[in-house]
Amino acid sequence: MQDNTPRNDLILFACFSIAVLAMPLWTAPFGADYPDLLQKFAIYGIFAIGFNILFGLTGYLSFGHAAFLGVGSYTAVWAFKLLTMNVLPAVLFGVIFAGIFAAAIGFLSLRRTGIYFSILTLAFAQMSYNLAYSVLTPLTNGETGLQLRGTDPRLLDSLLGVATPDGLPSPNLFGFELLGYPSFYFCAVMLIIAFYLALRITRSPFGTMLRAIKSNQNRLSYTGVNTRPYAMAAFVISGMYAGLAGSLLAVTDPLAGAERMQWTASGEVVLMTILGGAGTMLGPILGAGIIKYFENIFSAFNDATLHSIFGFLPHWLSDPLVAVLGLFVGDGWQLTLGALFMVIVIFLPGGLMEGATRLIQLTRRKRPDGGSSEDAAGSRRAFHAGE
Amino acid sequence: MDAIVLQILNGLDKGGAYALIALGLTLIFGTLGVVNFAHGALFMLGAFCSVALQKLLTLSMKVKDPSVTFFDAYKQIPYLEIWLGDTGKAIIDYAVPLSILVAIPVMLLIGLAMERGLIRHFYKRSHAEQILVTFGLAIVLQEIVKHFFGANPVPVPAPATVAGSADVGALLGLGSSVIYPWWRLIYLGFSLVVIAIVFAFLQFTTFGMVVRAGMADREAVGLLGINIQRRFTIVFGIAAIVAGLAGVMYTPILPPDYHIGMDFLVLSFVVVVVGGMGSLPGAVTAGFLLGILQSFASMTEVKSLLPGIDQIIIYLVAVVILLVRPRGLLGRKGVMEG
Numbered sequence: 097m098q099d100n101t102p103r104n105d106l107i108l109f110a111c112f113s114i115a116v117l118a119m120p121l122w123t124a125p126f127g128a129d130y131p132d133l134l135q136k137f138a139i140y141g142i143f144a145i146g147f148n149i150l151f152g153l154t155g156y157l158s159f160g161h162a163a164f165l166g167v168g169s170y171t172a173v174w175a176f177k178l179l180t181m182n183v184l185p186a187v188l189f190g191v192i193f194a195g196i197f198a199a200a201i202g203f204l205s206l207r208r209t210g211i212y213f214s215i216l217t218l219a220f221a222q223m224s225y226n227l228a229y230s231v232l233t234p235l236t237n238g239e240t241g242l243q244l245r246g247t248d249p250r251l252l253d254s255l256l257g258v259a260t261p262d263g264l265p266s267p268n269l270f271g272f273e274l275l276g277y278p279s280f281y282f283c284a285v286m287l288i289i290a291f292y293l294a295l296r297i298t299r300s301p302f303g304t305m306l307r308a309i310k311s312n313q314n315r316l317s318y319t320g321v322n323t324r325p326y327a328m329a330a331f332v333i334s335g336m337y338a339g340l341a342g343s344l345l346a347v348t349d350p351l352a353g354a355e356r357m358q359w360t361a362s363g364e365v366v367l368m369t370i371l372g373g374a375g376t377m378l379g380p381i382l383g384a385g386i387i388k389y390f391e392n393i394f395s396a397f398n399d400a401t402l403h404s405i406f407g408f409l410p411h412w413l414s415d416p417l418v419a420v421l422g423l424f425v426g427d428g429w430q431l432t433l434g435a436l437f438m439v440i441v442i443f444l445p446g447g448l449m450e451g452a453t454r455l456i457q458l459t460r461r462k463r464p465d466g467g468s469s470e471d472a473a474g475s476r477r478a479f480h481a482g483e
Numbered sequence: 484m485d486a487i488v489l490q491i492l493n494g495l496d497k498g499g500a501y502a503l504i505a506l507g508l509t510l511i512f513g514t515l516g517v518v519n520f521a522h523g524a525l526f527m528l529g530a531f532c533s534v535a536l537q538k539l540l541t542l543s544m545k546v547k548d549p550s551v552t553f554f555d556a557y558k559q560i561p562y563l564e565i566w567l568g569d570t571g572k573a574i575i576d577y578a579v580p581l582s583i584l585v586a587i588p589v590m591l592l593i594g595l596a597m598e599r600g601l602i603r604h605f606y607k608r609s610h611a612e613q614i615l616v617t618f619g620l621a622i623v624l625q626e627i628v629k630h631f632f633g634a635n636p637v638p639v640p641a642p643a644t645v646a647g648s649a650d651v652g653a654l655l656g657l658g659s660s661v662i663y664p665w666w667r668l669i670y671l672g673f674s675l676v677v678i679a680i681v682f683a684f685l686q687f688t689t690f691g692m693v694v695r696a697g698m699a700d701r702e703a704v705g706l707l708g709i710n711i712q713r714r715f716t717i718v719f720g721i722a723a724i725v726a727g728l729a730g731v732m733y734t735p736i737l738p739p740d741y742h743i744g745m746d747f748l749v750l751s752f753v754v755v756v757v758g759g760m761g762s763l764p765g766a767v768t769a770g771f772l773l774g775i776l777q778s779f780a781s782m783t784e785v786k787s788l789l790p791g792i793d794q795i796i797i798y799l800v801a802v803v804i805l806l807v808r809p810r811g812l813l814g815r816k817g818v819m820e821g
Contacts, residue, residue, distance in 0.1 A: 157611045157614065159614075204802060204806060207805075207806055208805060208809060210610055211518055211610045211611075211614065212756065212805060212809065214611075214614060215752055215753065215756055215801070215805075216802065216805055218752070219749075219798040219801050219802060220798070220802070222798055223794075223795045223798045223799070226791075226794035226795055227794060227795060229794075230791050231790045231791030231794070232791075359745075359749065360745075363618060363622075366615065370615060423627075423630055427629075428626055428629075428630060430622060430625075430626050431622070431623060431626035431627065431630075433622060434619045434620070434621070434625075434626060435619070435623055436619075437616075437618065437619030437622065438601075438616055438620060438623065441612055441615045441616040441619060442604065442616060445608075445612060
């Protein structure tokens, strides 16, 4: 990450694009090569990239980012209901509305920094969540969640004479139905665009300014820079990313519920970013992928699968083992998440990307001496250095 | 008038819980400088102390029901009742007050273990990292409780003698239309007593004096040869007890489930911010004030005027306070402003 020449960035971007587009191929050995999960990787990757622009780059810890995700989802579903089943207007409106919402919240929250900022964003997100459940029911359909109906007006569709199928229509891209893999590729292209934009933002003078805000906001103010517009821009951009992710969630499954706005969802994106490495380009996407993958795998486990896995052990050994591990899988997946959260913050605050960088540095330092084969020892040392 | 008194009373018991949790949060922040997102989990653990004790006391044996003669009927009779007769019945009835005795040592231990095992390593880290690690801990504690007690709320009844309602109107000479559950009155009194004990402890004992001195200038106290760290650890334990007791006594009012702590935590943080970060009287005042405000906002008259206001009033107040007077109602100038 030290030499950020345009050429290296181009290589990074090219590798990233190929990796994303080829995801159905290389995830097959992990048993993750089905569109539902791949879509989630891409969507939460976008969410985490956006969050990283605010948290990793600018240093503002928002605890209410799920609110923007929810707004994006609701807007997209409304676009489906009122305008057309084409996904482009839905995504566009989702991003725009989330941006406007973020501008309003950011205008107020960014007056404070540090934990006050965190609490303010948390308060706003909880407010939106509570309202979505109660008063705004005509807009959000409360607990049931906002759904498509056969009787929706869909003005643009009826204006252009698009034939409505019997039953519920599904999202399409100019007549091409987005279900299964096409839907994943739509999300993947969005992820690549989002990544490219984030890369450009990070490398631009604007990105440098954001990093300056993170490292020392006071010093920046003393040199006569008004930091508010920059932080504001970062907040809105990051809100728009969340809106994009939210509208894509609605594209893959046209349904929006208030639980997407709950603060546990905000906590999840924080964890994704931290796990991968806040402030790095690839880290948040990696974190999002890992969490969504394990969420999917672990929550499907139950005691019976565990028993079959440890079936080779004698009973007196396997039973307690299964009992303990059973806490962490299935319904207890959240426990794994919480424990992971703690372990990462305690031992590896820089996330997996920092761990990888340390490993590379260690092996590089080793190479002139001749011995570079102790990967395990190196990783252990990197772990302890983090304490 | 009656309606107003009733709403104030309604707000006070919830306000008592807010005040107790916020008091602990402020104590921890003032002494250790740590933002503890796991404090709500401590409240939840306290509540489950009483659930656990109640379950333990009512461990039952299947006994043949002699009153049914047509067929073999069985009923569950708690062991305590079998062994001790009516005394056992009374003990079971008073499970919630008895849990206070259990909760104090348990919460103290949990608090000390948490501080020594985890929080200690985070004094010098950024607030963001403190928030994140305690947030992770809160999830872990919550999930463990969920594993053992299930995801549904567990009702724990109040003792039968105070299960009814009090005619507060008659007590205050206001007429007879102000009816209020006894247990909520008890909760209010209990929270006031706990708050008074904490304040008296800090104000009138040598230990409290040292702690207050440490809050003002930790380094100077350390230079005097006082092991301020150990005292702060004990303060953490005390804060854990206070949160736990708030949870124990709250169980008859609201059957606890595993995420009750999180619901209260967010609100308590708002309370701390409104009261002023680091100000103990501020936390208590803001707790009761916000509780009352919330109860007024839930009145039907107010709701019909401003729909949804009951859901957001606390957050709204917090936002206004933070923007207008960032140090909070009673906060000192310069503490965590910015």
